[in-house]
Amino acid sequence: MAEIYKLIHPVKYFNDYLSRKIRPDGRAFHEQRNIKLNVNSIKAADASAVVKCGNTTVVCGIKLELATPKAEEPDVGFLVTNVELPPLCSSKYRPGPPTDSAQVTSTLVADIIANSKCIDLKDLSIVHDKLAWVLYCDMVCIDNDGSLVDACIMTLMASLKTLTLPKVTYDPETEEISVDTSVRTKLNVNGLPVATSFALYKHEQSNIVLADPSSYEEEMCGGIGANLITCYNNGILCGSQKFGGCNLSIECEEEALKIAKERAQAVEEVVDVCIKNYELEINK
Amino acid sequence: MPGPDLLSSQGLRLDGRRPNELRRIQCKLGVFTQPDGSAYLEQGNTKVLAAVYGPHQAAKSKSLQDSVVVNCQYSMATFSTGERKNRPRGDRKSQEMSMHLRQALMAAIKTELYPRSQIDIYVEVLQADGGAYCTSVNAATLALIDAGIPIKAYVIACTASLAWKDGEPEPLVDVSHVEEAAGGVVLTVASMPSTGAIGLIEMSHRLHMDYFDTVLSRAMQGCKDIEVILDKVVREHLAEGWTKSDDAITI
Amino acid sequence: MGSDNTDLKDFKLRPMKCECNYLSKSDGSAILSQGQTVALVSVNGPLDIKMTNQSIEKATLEVLFSSKGGKPAIGDRYKEHVIRQTCETAILGSLYPRTGITVTIQEMEDYGGFLACCINCTCLALLNAGLSMRHTFAAVACAIDELGDIQLDPAPAQLAAARATMTFVFDSRNKTLVCGFTEGSFSEDAHSEALERCRSASQLVFDFYKDIVSKYSYVIG
Numbered sequence: 023m024a025e026i027y028k029l030i031h032p033v034k035y036f037n038d039y040l041s042r043k044i045r046p047d048g049r050a051f052h053e054q055r056n057i058k059l060n061v062n063s064i065k066a067a068d069a070s071a072v073v074k075c076g077n078t079t080v081v082c083g084i085k086l087e088l089a090t091p092k093a094e095e096p097d098v099g100f101l102v103t104n105v106e107l108p109p110l111c112s113s114k115y116r117p118g119p120p121t122d123s124a125q126v127t128s129t130l131v132a133d134i135i136a137n138s139k140c141i142d143l144k145d146l147s148i149v150h151d152k153l154a155w156v157l158y159c160d161m162v163c164i165d166n167d168g169s170l171v172d173a174c175i176m177t178l179m180a181s182l183k184t185l186t187l188p189k190v191t192y193d194p195e196t197e198e199i200s201v202d203t204s205v206r207t208k209l210n211v212n213g214l215p216v217a218t219s220f221a222l223y224k225h226e227q228s229n230i231v232l233a234d235p236s237s238y239e240e241e242m243c244g245g246i247g248a249n250l251i252t253c254y255n256n257g258i259l260c261g262s263q264k265f266g267g268c269n270l271s272i273e274c275e276e277e278a279l280k281i282a283k284e285r286a287q288a289v290e291e292v293v294d295v296c297i298k299n300y301e302l303e304i305n306k
Numbered sequence: 307m308p309g310p311d312l313l314s315s316q317g318l319r320l321d322g323r324r325p326n327e328l329r330r331i332q333c334k335l336g337v338f339t340q341p342d343g344s345a346y347l348e349q350g351n352t353k354v355l356a357a358v359y360g361p362h363q364a365a366k367s368k369s370l371q372d373s374v375v376v377n378c379q380y381s382m383a384t385f386s387t388g389e390r391k392n393r394p395r396g397d398r399k400s401q402e403m404s405m406h407l408r409q410a411l412m413a414a415i416k417t418e419l420y421p422r423s424q425i426d427i428y429v430e431v432l433q434a435d436g437g438a439y440c441t442s443v444n445a446a447t448l449a450l451i452d453a454g455i456p457i458k459a460y461v462i463a464c465t466a467s468l469a470w471k472d473g474e475p476e477p478l479v480d481v482s483h484v485e486e487a488a489g490g491v492v493l494t495v496a497s498m499p500s501t502g503a504i505g506l507i508e509m510s511h512r513l514h515m516d517y518f519d520t521v522l523s524r525a526m527q528g529c530k531d532i533e534v535i536l537d538k539v540v541r542e543h544l545a546e547g548w549t550k551s552d553d554a555i556t557i
Numbered sequence: 558m559g560s561d562n563t564d565l566k567d568f569k570l571r572p573m574k575c576e577c578n579y580l581s582k583s584d585g586s587a588i589l590s591q592g593q594t595v596a597l598v599s600v601n602g603p604l605d606i607k608m609t610n611q612s613i614e615k616a617t618l619e620v621l622f623s624s625k626g627g628k629p630a631i632g633d634r635y636k637e638h639v640i641r642q643t644c645e646t647a648i649l650g651s652l653y654p655r656t657g658i659t660v661t662i663q664e665m666e667d668y669g670g671f672l673a674c675c676i677n678c679t680c681l682a683l684l685n686a687g688l689s690m691r692h693t694f695a696a697v698a699c700a701i702d703e704l705g706d707i708q709l710d711p712a713p714a715q716l717a718a719a720r721a722t723m724t725f726v727f728d729s730r731n732k733t734l735v736c737g738f739t740e741g742s743f744s745e746d747a748h749s750e751a752l753e754r755c756r757s758a759s760q761l762v763f764d765f766y767k768d769i770v771s772k773y774s775y776v777i778g
Contacts, residue, residue, distance in 0.1 A: 065351060066433045067385035077339045081432060083385025106394065108381055110357040110428035112340045117379050117395075117428075125634035137741050160384040162394075164355055164430060165338040244645065260742035266642030269733035272749075279745060 036242050040225045047236060052281055054234040057289065059176070059296045061184050071180035076236065077167035082177040084159050084185055088199065091147065091154040099146020099154035103132045104161065105174055111166040112237065123247060130251065130263065131161070131174050138215035138255040141182065145210050149192045153199065157185075168237040169219040171251050176216070180293050184300065185209045215255040216289045218282035219248035224268035231274050233281050243267050250278055254286040312469035312485055313476060320484050321350075325469070328480045328528060331535050333445070335452045335543040341428075343453025347445035350482060351435035356445035357428045358453040364424035373417035375424040378408040380442060382431040403439055406506055410443050410496035413505035414461040415450065425455060436483035437465050443496050444532060451540055459498040460536060461505060464528035466493050466521045468513065475517050477524035479531075495525040499533045570697070570710040570758060571670075573765050575678075577685045577773055585686025588665070589678035592712060595665035596675045598682040602658030610657065615650030617657045622675075625664045636662075636672060643676055643726055643736045649689040658688065669713045670698035672738075673724050677762060684770060692728040694735055695762035697755040699723055701743055707751050709758050723751050727759040729766075 028035045039046045049055070055076030064070035067083035091098055107124040109115045120128075135141065146155040159181065161174045186206035192199055221235035221243040232239055235248055243249055249267030253260050259279075264270055313319060323329070329350030338344040341357035348354075364375050380403035381395035394400075411427065427449065429442045443463035450457055465481040467490045478485065481492055491513045496506040513521065571592030580586040583599035603616055610617050620641040622633045644660060660682070662675050673696035680693050700711035700719035708715050716722060721741030728735050734752070743751075 064353070064385060064433050066387060066435070070385065079338070081383070083383060085385050085390040087390060104384075108394075108428060108430055109359075109379065109426065110341070110355065110381075110430050113359050117377075122634050122638065125631045126638040129631055129635035133740065137739075139742065158384065158390055162383050162430065162432075165340055167339060255742065258742050259739075259745055259748055262737060262739050262748065264734060264737040265639060266646045266736065269646075269728060269731070269735055270737075271733055275734070275749075 032242070037225060040223065040230060045232065045239065051230060052233045054285060055236075057176070057292050059180055059292055061180050061296055061300050069181045069185035071177045071184070073173050073177040073180065075169060075173045075176070075234065077165055078163075078169060078173045079165040080161055080163050080170070080173040080177045082159060082161045082174070082181045084157055084181050086187070087156040087158065088148075088153055088190070088201075089156045091151060093151075096151035097147045098143045099148075100156040101135065101141055101143060101146070101159065102156065103135060103159045103178065104128055105131055105170075106160065106162045107166065107170075108162065108164075111163045114166075127170055127174065127247065130171050131178065134171070134175055134215055134217055134253050134261050135178070138213065138253065138260040140179070140212045140215055140255060142210065142212065148190050149194075152194070152197075153190065153192050155187060157182075166237060168221075168235045168240050169248060171248065172217045172219050172234070174217075175253070176289060176293070179211070179214050179216075180296065182209060183211050183214075183293065183297055213256040214286075214290050214293060215253055215260055216282075216286040217251055217253040217261070218278075218285045220250040220252075220278050220281075222249045222267040222270060222274065229268055229271055229274050231277050231281075233278075233285075252278060252282040254282055257283070257286075312467070312478060312488060312490060313471045317471055317476075319469075319478060320488075321482055325476050325478050326524065326527070328531055329482065331532065333448060333536065333539050335448055335540065341449075341453070343449045343451070343455070345445050345448035345452055347441055347448060349437060349441045349444070349480070351433060352438055352441045353431070353433040354438070354441045354445045355430045355432060356442065356449040357430075358425065358446070358449040358455065359428075360425040360453075361420040361423035361455070362426075364422055368424065369422045372421055374415070374420035376408055376412050376415060376417070376427065377424060378404045378411065378427045378429070378446075380404040380407055380429050380431075382434060382438070386431050386434045403442070406439065406496075406508070407442060407446060410461055410463065410505040411446055411450070413496075413503065414447070414457040414459060414498060416456045416458060419456060434483070436481055436486050439494060440464055440480075440496075444536065448536060448540065452543075459500045459503075460533050461496060461498055462529040462532045462536070463494060463496040463506075464525050464532060466495075466525035466528060467491055468517055468521050475520060477517075477521045479524050479528040491521070493521050493525055495522065495529060497526060497529050499526070499530040570761055571712070573677075573762075575681055575765075575769050577681060577769065583661075583686075585682045585684070585688075587678050587681035587685055589674060589681060590666075591670060591674045591677070591710065593666055593668035594671050594674045596671070596678040597663040597665055598675070598678045599661045599663075600658065600679075600682045600686040600688070601661075602686070602688070603653040603656035604659070606657035611655045613654055616648065616653035618644055618648065618650065619657060619659045620644065621659065621661045623661070623663055625667070636675070639672065639736060639738060640676060640679055643694055644679065644683065646735055647680070647690050647692060647694050647728070648683065649691055652689050669711050669716050670724070672696070673698040673710075673726075676726055676736075681766065681769065684766070685773075692730045693763065693766055694726050694728050695759040695766070696724055696726045696736075697758045697762065699725075699751050699755055701741075701747055701751060705747060707747075707754055709754060721747070723748070723755070725752060725755045725759075727756060729763050732756050732759060 058074040189205040221232040333347040343358040440463035491511040585600040676696035721743040726736040
């Protein structure tokens with residue numbers, strides 16, 4: 023019955039839930055979905071992580087390559103991030119070139135990583151003007167159920183934190199490069215940026231902030247993706263994006279920032295525990 | 307034929323398997339919420355995800371009066387192989403794979419049941435370690451079953467190669483990447499083991515006619531073995547589903 | 558048609574100049590300069606679109622952004638997304654079901670605060686096209702420098718020295734936040750202070766809109 027009601031009166035169905043202070047999937051307004059994280063499950067990649075936030079699942083794999091740095095920035099390596107939304111992840115996407123939303127998500131993720139300054143690109147330089155690392159970070163969404171940016175950032179950071187760079191020696195005279203994979207150093211990661219998505223909905227004169235929205239909620243709130251994304255790194259805001267949806271009042275914003283801050287700590291804990299467990303396992 | 311040394315003196319393969327031994331298979335049905343059917347399949351280190359959407363209304367230009375349109379897309383994650391792939395899909399190899407996938411699955415799907423409709427099958431290879439095509443076919447079959455689309459029989463794909471031991475030919479089942487790379491012959495068969503029909507057959511490198519039958523029968527035996535494993539998983543999955551049907555819609 | 562409002566000395570923006578109906582073939586167009594930053598926007602609609610893109614509930618909004626070089630980039634999709642989301646909230650789309658509205662933005666000169674200029678120009682073009690809107694919207698950019706000082710509507714030199722830049726879009730009715738996007742890292746206090754400063758400064762932009770519209774309506778009337 024409920025399914026038919028949802029089809030015939032989509033807005034009223036949603037409002038009926040919200041007026042009883044509950045979301046259609048049974049969560050409270052500020053409640054977030056469970057997070058499951060697993061690192062280094064893909065052996066073909068140099069570092070990888072899979073994250074599942076509720077149903078949203080994203081796989082990140084990092085591949086290392088060597089390249090010559092740009093002439094104008096001879097001491098800087100490259101960090102290339104890309105988010106892929108294959109048609110597998112949702113019925114909304116058709117086969118073909120990357121959709122607009124995939125490109126927007128890619129930009130958002132790249133911006134957050136750049137703004138948080140969690141990776142110093144100078145660490146990726148090997149030899150001045152000659153050799154630098156390229157980190158190809160590809161995130162593939164395999165199930166899109168909202169709050170995509172959160173999941174992408176989480177899996178990317180978990181992968182970066184487990185990434186080790188092999189030792190490279192470069193002979194300036196013969197220009198010979200030798201890679202020693204047995205000696206590996208960890209990549210320096212400064213802090214852990216955590217993005218938190220919100221959907222904003224105007225319900226009977228009051229604005230409601232829904233944390234960690236599902237794709238159905240995002241759609242109902244009129245956004246392609248989440249309405250509000252805030253990002254913390256080391257307790258400092260490193261990005262706050264708001265797109266459409268209902269207008270954001272000051273109270274709502276404070277509310278959202280508070281949730282985001284709490285979530286940043288929770289996610290940090292999840293990532294740390296996961297990596298610690300993984301390291302224990304490989305050192306056994 | 308001076309084939310590469312694929313068998314040790316004890317008659318074991320490079321990864322320690324016996325010649326007629328499959329790699330470990332692990333799979334799960336219904337892994338995702340968005341598609342109508344989905345499956346995850348691991349054969350050794352080859353890991354594949356498959357999702358099925360449909361049957362739904364077909365685009366006007368594509369729709370057929372008497373049968374369903376099957377649309378397949380095979381894509382490999384950029385980090386799935388040893389070298390980084392620049393294009394996950396759309397390159398010639400992926401397009402060829404998509405086409406082969408479609409041919410194999412079309413043989414099994416009861417296409418006449420859904421005229422003017424379309425079924426989308428998307429396959430994503432997360433890690434490739436030999437036999438990515440076979441794993442994709444098997445995963446797609448599971449996803450079709452999960453979606454509840456009637457098929458005539460399981461479509462199972464398996465590879466086989468040929469090695470030499472003491473001058474005697476010894477066919478190898480379920481070829482891994484190392485064995486593929488060693489340069490031996492690789493025969494890929496997509497078949498419906500329960501009916502004995504072959505949907506697709508493909509071979510790389512040269513093979514003497516005399517040995518073709520031995521290699522083919524080894525591949526077919528591999529298909530049969532895989533079918534048994536998959537059938538067990540499907541039955542278990544369905545039994546689970548019926549006991550906790552909390553999401554059933556009552557009208 | 559410059560707006561040099563000296564009443565609010567704290568909130569000084571770079572001088573704005575605008576010409577509406579700049580293009581003769583489109584339903585509405587505007588060219589806006591804020592300091593040296595210039596954007597050109599044309600609006601077409603409501604017009605007929607393909608059946609597949611039609612929505613029975615509201616007008617389908619399409620935003621196209623083309624950069625100065627004309628080469629499409631991934632960053633452009635992000636700008637389109639921002640502008641589309643802004644317009645989506647402002648336009649009364651339910652008045653034009655089964656139709657399409659196309660907004661085309663052409664980058665002319667980028668000397669800081671470009672996205673804000675685009676959004677303001679889009680608003681003027683929408684007004685010029687005569688589309689029904691819930692409210693108008695105004696974007697204000699600001700930069701926070703190393704010392705934590707907030708600089709409204711920054712010029713390129715100030716942008717280069719900034720640790721964070723922010724752009725906020727406000728609606729004309731309650732001055733609530735419609736869209737906002739930031740670059741760089743900053744504290745929460747800095748963020749809320751910048752937001753308030755921009756909120757007050759948005760009044761200058763709204764005054765400018767009024768000025769422009771009254772002048773044009775006088776010419777027409």
